[in-house]
Amino acid sequence: MGAGAVASLLLILLIFVVVAIIFSFIPVGLWVSALAAGVKVGIFTLIGMRLRRVPPAKIVNPLIKADKAGINISVNQLEAHYLAGGNVDRVVNALIAAERAAIPLPFERAAAIDLAGRDVFEAVQMSVNPKVLETPLVSAVAKDGIEVKVVARVTVRANIDRLVGGAGEETILARVGEGVVTTVGSSDSHKHVLENPDLISRTVLSKGLDAGTAFEILSIDIADVDVGRNIGAQLQTDQAEADKRIAQAKAEERRAMAVAQEQEMKAFVVEMRAQVVKSEAEVPLAMADALRQGKLGVMDYYNLQNLLSDTRMRETLSKLGPNPEEEGPVSPK
Numbered sequence: 001m002g003a004g005a006v007a008s009l010l011l012i013l014l015i016f017v018v019v020a021i022i023f024s025f026i027p028v029g030l031w032v033s034a035l036a037a038g039v040k041v042g043i044f045t046l047i048g049m050r051l052r053r054v055p056p057a058k059i060v061n062p063l064i065k066a067d068k069a070g071i072n073i074s075v076n077q078l079e080a081h082y083l084a085g086g087n088v089d090r091v092v093n094a095l096i097a098a099e100r101a102a103i104p105l106p107f108e109r110a111a112a113i114d115l116a117g118r119d120v121f122e123a124v125q126m127s128v129n130p131k132v133l134e135t136p137l138v139s140a141v142a143k144d145g146i147e148v149k150v151v152a153r154v155t156v157r158a159n160i161d162r163l164v165g166g167a168g169e170e171t172i173l174a175r176v177g178e179g180v181v182t183t184v185g186s187s188d189s190h191k192h193v194l195e196n197p198d199l200i201s202r203t204v205l206s207k208g209l210d211a212g213t214a215f216e217i218l219s220i221d222i223a224d225v226d227v228g229r230n231i232g233a234q235l236q237t238d239q240a241e242a243d244k245r246i247a248q249a250k251a252e253e254r255r256a257m258a259v260a261q262e263q264e265m266k267a268f269v270v271e272m273r274a275q276v277v278k279s280e281a282e283v284p285l286a287m288a289d290a291l292r293q294g295k296l297g298v299m300d301y302y303n304l305q306n307l308l309s310d311t312r313m314r315e316t317l318s319k320l321g322p323n324p325e326e327e328g329p330v331s332p333k
Contacts, residue, residue, distance in 0.1 A: 033060070052079075054082055059079055059088065062089050066095065084115060090119070091111055091120060109160070116164050130155050131157075133154045135151060136151075138150045140180060145231050146231070147229045148194075152200070154176050154217060154220050156216065167213040182203075183199065201219070201220045
């Protein structure tokens, strides 16, 4: 093979590589698809998307879809929404669904809902086909103290105008649960609730619980009503038990105080007895001292001893019973 043939082969290979690079950078196939669908997108517009790091397929394909659905959207709107971090395909699907359901939804609002983090296509579907939310088991107590357990199903429809800034499903369920507790709690008897479960639905639905939320409540249906514990009796039992423990504690406190007072009295009596014994022990010493000093004579001492003996005798006789000599003369029969 000559040098000329080698050079021609290299030139053909170089041309092929250059053409492949150009076709990989310039989406010619996508441009042809847009022209075949009747959507006018310039080749330089597609090159500009490449330079701005925007995948042309994520803009052109939704644009073709919107044009076929009769929705007027520009390339700049879709590209700006993509650069803002939005989902272009989901927004276009939502616009098409809203158009078919005759729901007024401009592109700006759909883009705002998507950028707010909500699924705009699901919201449009929920506007057409309402969604049923089921509350967890709600426990409430009527005025008679009986617990009532309620499960409610809430049928909601998405409100397109309040999707941005509106509260979500958790708020709806929380408000419905609060309404159920309020309604059951205001009932005089749990039997009234069991006989008229629709009273809960009507009362809760009339409160306007969907205010400030992204949904519109269509209906509230009671799925299950059951009787729980007797909370009132249980509370009274607990209160009685608490009162009993308080009374027992106070009684124990009084008993402890009485025992302490008794111990104090015993200690006082012991102390007094000790003082008496001490004083009695000092009497002989005092008498001996009085005898030495001549203040007490021997006859006085004997008289004192006789007096003490007479006193002890009288105490002994009083313990034995009445004295026959003191009863007086006996009358003759």
